[in-house]
Amino acid sequence: MTQATNTRLSNTSLARRAWAIRRHALLMAQVQGQGYIGQALGAADLLATSYFHAMTYRADDPEWEGRDRFYLSIGHYAIALYAALIEAGILPEDEIETYGMDESRMPMSGMAAYTPGMEITGGSLGHGLGIAVGAAMGLKRKANPAFVYNLLSDGELGEGSTWEAVMSAAQHGLDNLIAIVDFNDQQADGKTTQALARGSQSAQWQAFGWFAQEIDGNDLDALVSAFDAARNHRAPCPRVIICNTTMCKGIPFLEEREITHFVRVEADEWTKALAIHDANKPE
Amino acid sequence: MSEPPIPPNSRRLSKFKARKAPNQKQATSAMIASLDSEGRDTITAPFGNTLAELAEHRADIVGLSADLSKYTDLHVFAQAHPDRFYQMGMAEQVLMSAAAGLAREGFTPFATTYAVFAARRAYDFICMAIAEEALPVKICCALPGLTTGYGPSHQATEDLAIMRAMPGLTVLDPCDAIDTQQATRAIADHLGPVYMRLLRGQVPNVLGDYDYAFEIGKAKLLQDGTDVLFISSGIMTMRTLDAAKALARDGVSCAVLHSPTIKPLDKATILKQAAKGGRLVVAAENHSVTGGLGEAVAACLMQDGVTATFRQIGLPDEFLDAGALPTLHAQYGITVDAIAASVKTWLKE
Numbered sequence: 001m002t003q004a005t006n007t008r009l010s011n012t013s014l015a016r017r018a019w020a021i022r023r024h025a026l027l028m029a030q031v032q033g034q035g036y037i038g039q040a041l042g043a044a045d046l047l048a049t050s051y052f053h054a055m056t057y058r059a060d061d062p063e064w065e066g067r068d069r070f071y072l073s074i075g076h077y078a079i080a081l082y083a084a085l086i087e088a089g090i091l092p093e094d095e096i097e098t099y100g101m102d103e104s105r106m107p108m109s110g111m112a113a114y115t116p117g118m119e120i121t122g123g124s125l126g127h128g129l130g131i132a133v134g135a136a137m138g139l140k141r142k143a144n145p146a147f148v149y150n151l152l153s154d155g156e157l158g159e160g161s162t163w164e165a166v167m168s169a170a171q172h173g174l175d176n177l178i179a180i181v182d183f184n185d186q187q188a189d190g191k192t193t194q195a196l197a198r199g200s201q202s203a204q205w206q207a208f209g210w211f212a213q214e215i216d217g218n219d220l221d222a223l224v225s226a227f228d229a230a231r232n233h234r235a236p237c238p239r240v241i242i243c244n245t246t247m248c249k250g251i252p253f254l255e256e257r258e259i260t261h262f263v264r265v266e267a268d269e270w271t272k273a274l275a276i277h278d279a280n281k282p283e
Numbered sequence: 284m285s286e287p288p289i290p291p292n293s294r295r296l297s298k299f300k301a302r303k304a305p306n307q308k309q310a311t312s313a314m315i316a317s318l319d320s321e322g323r324d325t326i327t328a329p330f331g332n333t334l335a336e337l338a339e340h341r342a343d344i345v346g347l348s349a350d351l352s353k354y355t356d357l358h359v360f361a362q363a364h365p366d367r368f369y370q371m372g373m374a375e376q377v378l379m380s381a382a383a384g385l386a387r388e389g390f391t392p393f394a395t396t397y398a399v400f401a402a403r404r405a406y407d408f409i410c411m412a413i414a415e416e417a418l419p420v421k422i423c424c425a426l427p428g429l430t431t432g433y434g435p436s437h438q439a440t441e442d443l444a445i446m447r448a449m450p451g452l453t454v455l456d457p458c459d460a461i462d463t464q465q466a467t468r469a470i471a472d473h474l475g476p477v478y479m480r481l482l483r484g485q486v487p488n489v490l491g492d493y494d495y496a497f498e499i500g501k502a503k504l505l506q507d508g509t510d511v512l513f514i515s516s517g518i519m520t521m522r523t524l525d526a527a528k529a530l531a532r533d534g535v536s537c538a539v540l541h542s543p544t545i546k547p548l549d550k551a552t553i554l555k556q557a558a559k560g561g562r563l564v565v566a567a568e569n570h571s572v573t574g575g576l577g578e579a580v581a582a583c584l585m586q587d588g589v590t591a592t593f594r595q596i597g598l599p600d601e602f603l604d605a606g607a608l609p610t611l612h613a614q615y616g617i618t619v620d621a622i623a624a625s626v627k628t629w630l631k632e
Contacts, residue, residue, distance in 0.1 A: 112416055119387075124411045130377040131412050134384020134392075137369065141345070142388065161376035161408065168377045172369070 014220045015282040017087055018048035022250055023277060024083035028099040030270040034108070035262035038247040038254065040080035042184050042218070043151070046243050047084040049223040050149060050180070054231065059089035062116040069135055071120045071150045073128020074182075078110035081118065081151075090117040126159025128152055129179060133165050136174040136238075147231065151180045155187035158196035163208075169238040170209030178230045179210075179240040182217065184247045186261045201242045210240050217243025251276055325485040326460035330423060331359030333467040334393060338364050344471060345385055347371050348395045349378040355395035355425045356483045375400045379408035379422070386418035391471060398424035398439030398480060402446060413476045414451045420477075421470050427456065427480035427517060428569030429598055429615065434605035439480075440598050444574025446478045447546050453499060454546040455479040456517035456568070456576070460486035462543055465497035473499055480517060489521045495541075502542035502549040504556065511537040511626055512556055512591075515567040516545060516576050519596070519617065523567050526622040533623075535630065538562065545576055550583045558589045563629055567596040567622065594629050596622055 025040035051057075055068040072081050082099065085091040091106070098104035105115050109123040120131055132150040139146055156162050169177050183201065185192050205212040211233045215222040223243070230239040248254035248263065251273045257263055265273070338344040338360065347369040352358040361368035371378045375396055382392040394401075401409065401424045413420045424442070431437045446454045453475060457463045463482055470477045493505050502514070505524065513523040520541045527537035540556050542549060557564050557580075564584070566577035577595040584591060598615050612618045616625060 121411060121415050124407055126376075127380055127408065127412050130380025130408070131384040131387070133377060134381030135387050136384070137381065138385045138388025138390055141367075141385075141390070144388075148384075161380070164374035164377035165380065168371060168374060168381065171372065 014048050014052055014224070017052045018044045018220065019277070019280070019282050020087050021047055021080070021083040023274070024086045024093070024096060025079050026270065026274055026277060027096050028079050028082065028106075029265070030274075031097055032100040032108070033265065033267065034079060034100065035264065036076045036079050037265065038186070038261070038263045039074075039077050039182070039184070040083060041249045041251060041254070042245040042247045043077060043080045043182050044083070044249070045218050045220055046151070046180055046182065046223055046245070047080060048087075049220065049227055051084050051088045053224055054227040055149065056146070057088070057090075062090050065144065066146060068146050069119055069132075069148045070117075071128045071132050071135070071148065072110050072118065073120070073122045073125065073150060073156060074153045075109035075111070075121070075123025077151070077153070077182075078106070078108065078118070078122075081110060082106050082115070085115070085117040088117075091115070125153070125156045126161035128156075129162050129165035130168070132177055132179070133168050133172070133174060136169070136177040137172060139176055140174075145176075147176050147178055149178050149180060151182060153187075154181060154183040154185060154192040154197050155195075157181070157192070157201070166205065166208050166210065173236040174238045175233070175236045177238040179238065181240060181242045182245055183242055184245045186247055188261050205240045205242070210238050211235060212240045212242065214242040214244065217245035218249050250280065323487040323489060324491070326464070326488050327485060328356040328359050328483065329460040329463040329486050330467055330481055330483065331356030333464045334471075335360045335363035337468060337471050338367065341391070341471065343389060343391045344393065345369065345390050346393045346395070347378055347382055347385075349373055349375045349400065351396050351425070354397070354483065355423065355481055357393070357395045360393075375405040376408050379405045379420070380412045382420045382422075383408075383412035383416070383418050386413070386420050391419050391421065393421045393423055395423045395425070395481070397426045397437060398442040399426065399437055401478070402439060402442035406445065409452075409476075409478075410449055414449050417451055417475055419474055422476070422478045423481045424478070425481045425483045427482075429603060429611055429617070430518070430569070430608070432606050432608050432611060435602040438603050440571045440603060441574065442478075442480070443545050443568070443570045443576065447574065447579065451475060452546065453477045453544070455499070455543055456545055456570075457482065457497070457543050458517060458520040458541060459489040461488055461490040461495070462497050466499075466543065469497060469499050482518070487521060489524065490541075497543060500544050500547050500549055502540050502544070502552040504552075505539045505541050506537075508536035508538035508562075510535050510562060510630065512559075512562040512564045513537055513539045513567055514542055514553060514556075514564065514576070514580050515539065516542050517569045519567040519569050522617065522619050522622055523565075525619040526626065529619060529623045530626060533627070535626065537626075542576060545579065548579050548583060550587070553580055553583055554587050554589055557584055557591050560591070562591070563626070564591040564593045565596060565626060565629070566593070567617075569617065570597055571600050572597040573600045592629070594625070596625060
């Protein structure tokens, strides 16, 4: 297989990938008038770094045994992952218009049985990291050098099960597990930092025995450095990258909306958002 | 205008139990009690030993426990295959999630805890991480129904009702050591997720005296009879067999249909037996009368238009008392004597 590995692209190319992921997501959101576009725009940079810098996979064989596993526990981020899977060539671009439709392979909330590349069924929050713990154990048993990535949200830090998994991963020395926290400080009722996620996240994860990095999750250089450090870290412990992101990143008039967990976007605003986005296409 | 006062803290429905004179006759039941008080031949740790033996030939079998390996007999497997045992700590949610993750990577995980903790605490994790994805995780849980005197915190009187409602999950309630051994082998081969009630420690050997083989999804007629048809699962099959012997001495002829698979229920066999007519049909289970084998059988008969006089032996729909097991079994009517007495009463109605 010639497509066996990711190609290490320059940051300029990553910027282009992130731009394309945002564009796929905007087009899907327009189909449904869907409000989780804020998360997709915010997470586009970390997804671009995952799929076009860090991860090994085969686009034509999403279940290839040697692939790095990417577990999305936040089901409502499906729109973001579909956009990344389309950009990675795992899903065909012409399915964008089916997003959220009856019989579509791309339901609103991510489910493993529906979509190639959607490894787990997310949506009930606080599940992904625990499943990743078991998969990381299983990969070690098989002497498979693949990594398990789990993208979780800051809201999931409120689930007790997340912390069971945090303790478990450290206890079992899972150095093949990389958690990515999308810290956008927004959950359904308001700010995450005014709910349960208080204090320094990196200090908390370090206290539990993790190699923790906290970065600007919309800075591609910082993302590349952090993913490299996570993969190359030598201590036998799990790794976490806490990515501070901005909801709706890249579309200023949406970034400024106060409630961004589920963004209200008027029908005519999608065209405006796409126009702004297209005007900012990177080289 | 002042705020209305906060009412005193006594506004709950139930009251504390009335204090009774201490009963010196019964020793307190240990939580880890096995059922060797039945006075029968027993087999040691049938689940743990069978699993350890299976794993000799099956590299995919792994074991996980949430700090209860010693109390679910999984320690036998852990001692035989230490590198394949994962101590998950007192964390039932990640126990189930991690089992799902291992199953995703091609392993056949056996996850053990107490039935109450799996059914009540880890439900969402069994449901979404395991059952929804049809992963071959085997959830094996000790202390089913009323097999501990520790009170409601440890008495899984509603686990079958909870698990029966989960799509795609096979639900088993084996009777004895033979059933447990055979079911352990069967679920290891079964491709889907399974919830199995576990009998641990010194487990009676009862079905060894019968021409019996466990099969997932099959109810087996252990003995035939003309007056009563018992349909039972779990340890209640030991009791219905003994009750049938006691009733035979009084001229009452009882059939015993053992249905260790609660889901998918063997409707064909149950309907065939119940449709024979002229027999009192008695469902007996070590479980609440709500949502378990009894109601499953009743629904099965109703839906197929089979009419029979139907009665249930099971635990009441309430939080049970703490105490010694023999006392509690008598109190809730699931002893051999209580079963026989109930049947005689019902036959006179």
